[in-house]
Amino acid sequence: MFALAGAVALLGAAPALAQDTKVIAVSIPAATHGWTGGVVYHAEAAAKEVKAAFPNIDVIVNTSPSAVAQVGVLEDLVATRKPDALVILPFTSEELTGPVQSVKEAGTFITVVDRGLTDETIQDLYVAGDNIAVGSTTAQFLLEELGKGDVVVLRGIPTVIDDERIQGFQDALEGSDIKILDIQYANWNRDDAFKVMQDFLAKYPKIDAVWANDDDMLLGVLEATQQAGRTDIKFALGANGMKEIIEKVMEGDEITPISTPYPPSMIKTAIYLTAANLNGQAPVRGKVILDAPRITKENAQEFYFPDSPF
Amino acid sequence: MFALAGAVALLGAAPALAQDTKVIAVSIPAATHGWTGGVVYHAEAAAKEVKAAFPNIDVIVNTSPSAVAQVGVLEDLVATRKPDALVILPFTSEELTGPVQSVKEAGTFITVVDRGLTDETIQDLYVAGDNIAVGSTTAQFLLEELGKGDVVVLRGIPTVIDDERIQGFQDALEGSDIKILDIQYANWNRDDAFKVMQDFLAKYPKIDAVWANDDDMLLGVLEATQQAGRTDIKFALGANGMKEIIEKVMEGDEITPISTPYPPSMIKTAIYLTAANLNGQAPVRGKVILDAPRITKENAQEFYFPDSPF
Numbered sequence: 001m002f003a004l005a006g007a008v009a010l011l012g013a014a015p016a017l018a019q020d021t022k023v024i025a026v027s028i029p030a031a032t033h034g035w036t037g038g039v040v041y042h043a044e045a046a047a048k049e050v051k052a053a054f055p056n057i058d059v060i061v062n063t064s065p066s067a068v069a070q071v072g073v074l075e076d077l078v079a080t081r082k083p084d085a086l087v088i089l090p091f092t093s094e095e096l097t098g099p100v101q102s103v104k105e106a107g108t109f110i111t112v113v114d115r116g117l118t119d120e121t122i123q124d125l126y127v128a129g130d131n132i133a134v135g136s137t138t139a140q141f142l143l144e145e146l147g148k149g150d151v152v153v154l155r156g157i158p159t160v161i162d163d164e165r166i167q168g169f170q171d172a173l174e175g176s177d178i179k180i181l182d183i184q185y186a187n188w189n190r191d192d193a194f195k196v197m198q199d200f201l202a203k204y205p206k207i208d209a210v211w212a213n214d215d216d217m218l219l220g221v222l223e224a225t226q227q228a229g230r231t232d233i234k235f236a237l238g239a240n241g242m243k244e245i246i247e248k249v250m251e252g253d254e255i256t257p258i259s260t261p262y263p264p265s266m267i268k269t270a271i272y273l274t275a276a277n278l279n280g281q282a283p284v285r286g287k288v289i290l291d292a293p294r295i296t297k298e299n300a301q302e303f304y305f306p307d308s309p310f
Numbered sequence: 311m312f313a314l315a316g317a318v319a320l321l322g323a324a325p326a327l328a329q330d331t332k333v334i335a336v337s338i339p340a341a342t343h344g345w346t347g348g349v350v351y352h353a354e355a356a357a358k359e360v361k362a363a364f365p366n367i368d369v370i371v372n373t374s375p376s377a378v379a380q381v382g383v384l385e386d387l388v389a390t391r392k393p394d395a396l397v398i399l400p401f402t403s404e405e406l407t408g409p410v411q412s413v414k415e416a417g418t419f420i421t422v423v424d425r426g427l428t429d430e431t432i433q434d435l436y437v438a439g440d441n442i443a444v445g446s447t448t449a450q451f452l453l454e455e456l457g458k459g460d461v462v463v464l465r466g467i468p469t470v471i472d473d474e475r476i477q478g479f480q481d482a483l484e485g486s487d488i489k490i491l492d493i494q495y496a497n498w499n500r501d502d503a504f505k506v507m508q509d510f511l512a513k514y515p516k517i518d519a520v521w522a523n524d525d526d527m528l529l530g531v532l533e534a535t536q537q538a539g540r541t542d543i544k545f546a547l548g549a550n551g552m553k554e555i556i557e558k559v560m561e562g563d564e565i566t567p568i569s570t571p572y573p574p575s576m577i578k579t580a581i582y583l584t585a586a587n588l589n590g591q592a593p594v595r596g597k598v599i600l601d602a603p604r605i606t607k608e609n610a611q612e613f614y615f616p617d618s619p620f
Contacts, residue, residue: 049590053363121525263593272577272586280359281615282578283571286440286600290593305591 011033021057022278023069024050025083025108026271027073029091030063031309034216034242038264038310039089046271054279058123061270062297067091074099076306078106085109085274088268093118111230111284113270125277126287127270129262133292134213134239138177141294142209146234148177149208152200154217164271165239181207186217193220201228209235215242215259222255241295241303242310250300258294261303266290333368334360335393335418336581337383340373341402341619344526344552348620349399356581357449364589369581377401384409388416395419399577403428419587421594423580435587436597437580439572441471444523444601445478446551447570449488451604452519456544458487459518462510463529465499475523475549484490496527503530511538518577519545525552525569528578532565551605551613552620554563560610569605571613576600 026047030035040063047059060083064070070091077083086108090096097117103111104122112123114225120126142151153169156162156309166183173180181204186193193212200207201224210225210233212218218238225233238245241261248256276282295303336357341347350373370393374380378400387393396418400406407427412428414420422433426539430436433598452461463479466472476493483490491514496503503522507530510517520535520543522528528548535543543565548555558566579598586592605613 046590046592053589145421224379261593265591265593268590268592269583269586269594272590272592273583276586279363280356280578281612282356282582283573283575283600283613284579285603286598288596288598290596291350291535293595303593304590 005262008212020056021058021128022056022085023060023081023083024085024087024274024278025077025081026059026257026267027070027077027086027088027266028063029070029089030059031066031067034277034310035240035264038268038305038308041305041308041310042265042268043271046268050271050275054275057275057278059275064091067095070096071099074103077108078102081113083108084278085111087113087267087270087274088110090115090117091112094095097122110227111270111272111274113267124285125270125273127259127264127266127273127290128288129290130292131262132165132168134260135165135170136172136263137168137292137294138239138258139169140174140213140236141237141258142178142211142235143173143176146178146209149234150172150179150204150206151205151209152181152197152207153183154193154196154210154212154221155183156214156217158185161214169211169213178209186212186220188216190216190220193217194224195220196219197224198228201225201230206232209233209237213239214239215240215245218242218245218256239292241307243308246295246300247302249297252297252303257296259303260292261290261295262292263290263303264308265305316381330366331368332366332395333370333393333506334395334397334581334588335387335391335586336369336577337380337387337396337398338371338372338373338577339380339399340375341403342375344620345550345574348615348618349577351615351618351620352575352578353581358584360581364585367585367588369585376400377405377470380406384413387418388412392416393418394588395421397421397423397577397580397584397608399423400425400427402497405520407432414496419584421580421584423577424555434595437576437583437596437600439576439600440602441474441572442478444570444572445480446482447473447478447602448521448523448549448568449479449482451547452482452488452521452545453486453570456488456519460489460491460514460516461519461521462491462514462517463493464496464503464506464509464520464522464531465493466495466524466527470493471613472523475500479521479523488519495607496530498524498526500526500530503527504534505530507534508538511535511540516542519543519547522546522548524548525550525555528552528555528566549602553615553618556605556610556614559605559607560614562607566569567606571601571605572602573600573613574618575615 017089111125420433525548
């Protein structure tokens with residue numbers, strides 16, 4: 001009897017699912033480093049929350065360890081289940097533009113997160129942070145708290161993201177009494193940042209502040225500074241809002257009292273917004289550009305996810 | 311017994327409500343004309359949908375017939391229940407900026423929709439349409455479908471919104487073979503548009519297309535054109551995505567085959583996004599700028615709300 005009831009229930013449920021359930025496919029890089037680890041965490045959290053909130057929406061999260069693997073995920077999507085919407089954080093703009101175009105041509109709504117495609121007309125919705133503001137928010141803090149002095153800067157990998165952060169920082173300091181002594185690439189990598197900072201420390205006897213334009217690099221900077229026992233450095237700041245750095249901000253750390261967000265949780269914003277369109281026909285075609293406000297002891301809770309790897 | 315059980319349930323529910331329920335207050339103009347009628351409709355729909363989706367979020371919609379009344383609503387909010395978030399479409403920027411600032415100072419998250427405040431730093435989230443695109447999307451259609459010819463334009467009330475729409479239209483036509491014969495103000499009003507169009511018809515023996523930068527005005531234009539029996543006009547286009555015009559687009563109307571959205575449902579996007587922040591800590595500080603894509607027979611369903619007054 002129970003088995004039969006189960007079978008009937010299944011038979012009854014299947015057409016309802018096919019007719020009424022809308023599917024959001026989420027395609028993101030696997031957790032190969034801190035920030036993408038955060039993306040995976042928040043995508044999975046958003047999937048759970050959105051499914052609980054909207055019983056007629058299903059969210060399927062796919063992680064890919066490479067651009068080639070991500071292309072494969074998209075090919076599968078087009079071939080098998082045509083999702084109502086695709087939320088994608090592309091591994092690279094170049095390799096994913098064509099495959100995303102194919103998904104769009106199958107009638108799927110396209111939400112692009114963080115890295116834009118090479119052809120902007122493919123995206124229906126774009127969600128990203130503001131890298132200029134990441135730089136200028138940090139510079140503004142130094143202008144207010146330091147006023148004048150000598151600063152060294154560590155930048156990441158030559159990309160638009162990195163260029164914009166540096167430009168925002170430099171433009172905000174222009175004409176001020178804060179001088180940039182040196183800027184070197186450290187590949188958004190903790191070990192590379194450790195080495196670059198060791199060089200800076202050897203080269204410059206007096207450094208008032210350090211800006212590593214990413215919190216992974218900031219950890220390397222702090223290690224180098226501590227090992228050297230240098231006490232001239234008043235501020236060592238990063239960016240992105242990594243959990244360990246937010247904890248420092250919450251504790252009122254003297255050297256690192258602030259951070260600026262470029263939050264991996266933006267994937268969550270993109271998934272919720274796509275769901276708002278599918279559930280309530282809320283208009284979402286367009287652009288969402290998230291601010292990079294100053295994270296301080298007072299508002300740090302808002303940017304803190306104790307269970308996230310990032 | 312039932313009465314007692316009810317009382318116990320109430321006693322049990324009250325503290326849970328006070329502790330856990332987050333409140334979004336929505337403050338919007340009353341339904342004094344078509345577009346604001348749509349805003350009220352979509353705000354109430356969003357309140358219902360968001361409350362159903364997130365049992366721990368309450369949404370309270372307040373409509374105000376004037377700027378003074380809206381200021382009163384905000385004063386009440388600060389004095390009585392401090393909402394977790396305020397979603398506001400301000401009656402006017404000037405009169406509402408100070409009162410919204412007071413709500414923010416009480417610790418409330420501020421989402422501003424459509425009309426910005428005079429001080430942008432007050433808003434946490436800003437949701438608006440793209441008025442430049444409203445003009446350029448329309449001009450692009452005329453370039454593709456008309457190629458060359460003479461156009462008359464009706465504009466609304468001297469405001470930034472109106473200026474941007476006209477600028478987007480003019481810039482897109484610059485250097486083309488489409489000439490703007492005349493541009494006159496008609497106050498985003500159907501009757502005024504009827505009169506302005508009568509003047510245009512009397513003055514210009516050959517008009518290839520008319521652009522009224524709002525669908526209310528377009529209705530007046532169509533009436534004047536029909537009464538005059540003029541057959542030279544190939545296209546009469548509007549903007550905003552009013553229901554009556556979307557219906558024409560769906561029917562494949564020859565004179566009005568497209569529209570461009572400046573949707574009152576953007577209030578819905580703002581409410582959903584604010585709820586995403588309260589429910590899932592999704593980052594939403596920043597700006598949402600909605601596109602104004604071409605609404606055609608093929609995609610009109612997406613922009614159509616048969617139960618809305620607009």
